Amino acid sequence: MSSTHDETALETTPEGSGHSLNAHTDALLPDPGIPAHQWRPTDVDRKAEKRAERQVSTLFGLSAICTVLFVVSYFAIDAGIDGDIVLGLGASNLALGLCLSGALLFIGIGIIQWARKLMSDVEISEARHPAASSETDREQTLAALKAGLEESGIGRRPLLRNSLIGSVALLAAPAVVLFRDLGPLPSEVVDPEHGGGLEHTVWKAGVRVVRDVVGTPIRPSDIEIGDLFNAEPEVLFANEERGLPGLHGVDLQVAKSKAAVVLLRMDEDDYIPAEGREDWAVEGIVCYSKICTHVGCPISLNERTTHHLLCPCHQSTFDLADSGKVVFGPAGRHLPQLPLAVDDEGYLVAQSDFTEPVGPSYWERDMVDVEDQNVGDLG
């Protein structure tokens, strides 16, 4: 602020008013204060007031009617698979939804209308104060705290203090133990013989590839070029002839979530096997894990003409003619391929388990990858 401004300010303001900063502008443009309150029609007109009251109570009444209708329609309308139908929609759900939303909405609208028309709407100005407590309050609080510490003797009795710290710190142990037990660590192989853990599935040498849902084995001659099979290992299905008890419950879900595969046949000229995978396909029939390597969505969205398998979750795209390489999307790893063979009876079987873990990556996973995985293609 320049000195000339100070001089003019001093001229117009009395000494020590505390407002010297604004005094100049205040003088030029005095604070107009709050304008006179303008009343609403409901404040000055008894008829309008009564009318607003009636409106609000009508809204509350409508809400009550909706609530009653909700209860009535709950009992009166047939729900379920053979329930009543209105306009192609389930009548029960429609009525319950409309009634409950009406009941809540009318109360809400009524309260807003009440506040806007009838509750006081006089302007209030509230002066600002410093947020901190007063100096004396703060001093008193600190003194009380200090006295408490002094009386507890925590400074004088290090044994008590240290043992308290130790016991509280130890309380973390139950949490660690409980959370640790929620599942196996990724690096742990639980029962590899039966496909446990993240690194193994129930596939192993000689396990037949069967159709999903029906569980029937597949001969290469069943598959035409362009066919896509959603397949599973035979051990998921009970089969007396093969001496398989089948899997049930959680075991079935866990095994299925890791072992699901897609099986397709392409023109043998289209297929480019990676190094070391020359004998993994049978007459152009290839088999890949159905679990996306990004976050583990099941994928079977295949484009027959391009052999591109697309994940519907995040559009990761894998080239099935080229070892399941990622050609687009966020997946950072090619799709694991299941080596195929044909057994004595002419059915498709696995040569072994997958040679790498299926599904999304995790910290401890080995960084084994197909030789020529092109990083530039990872889109």
Next chain:
Amino acid sequence: MRFLNRSAASLSRYRRGPLAGLVLLLLGLVVSGGLYATFSPASQATQAQTDAEMVQEGRKLFLTGCSFCHGTNAEGLTTVNGQMVGPSLVGVGAAAVDFQMETGRMPMALPGAQAPSKPTAYSGHEIDAIAAYIASLAPGPAIPSEKDYSIEGLSEEEQEAAIVRGGQIFLTNCTACHNFSGKGGAMPRGGYAPSIINTDPKHIYEAMLTGPQSMDVFSNGNLSPEEKRDVIAYVGSLRDQPGYGGFSMGALGPVAEGMFAWVGGIGILVGFAIWIAAHTTRSTKKKGQEA
């Protein structure tokens, strides 16, 4: 001769009249219709055409309407840069022709990511003829008959079991592209899986058999004929099912529903917020100054 000249002259006076074009058109139609009725072979009227004749007729229709893209022997055509104009139709079977032409996908109106379904340009007989011609080139799937895809003949319990089994097969094999509700979905590079809710059962069967466009094949070695029938029964049950959960919003999943929530739901909330904060009507009167 004079008479002829005179009548020609009198006709010539009317040749530019407002109705002359219409009269000429009608005359032409009558003449050509009469000639057709006179000279067309009687066998066609009785539908007793032999297979060889059907193939011959189909070949003619093929040469006129299809060979431009598929080649004069249905061997497929590629441009000099190796871009495909039309694929080879040798071995695709009658089912593929029936599907593509009855749903109007072929003949294609213009090349693009995908041939859309549209009103068909050919009569049923013409499509049968072209199908017979294509089927004569190499073995391929035949057009299914109604008993292949209908569950009418089954008892009520068998029908219910078929729908349940069909549902499981549908959820495993079809939902990835066609959506849980059969309403279809987007595919890469401008393609899409069409809604199959209102598709004719025969066409669903043929699509599974032949794998049109980007679709995978579900041959009889993949899904047996009974399993295909069950899938079709399930799609039929989806069509007949009312929306128990309320409006489906196109049943396209989170995209449609999210848009509805953002535009519709939040729009309504914004409207309420504006109403709450809006200025109410004010009166010029003072309190206590009764009207």
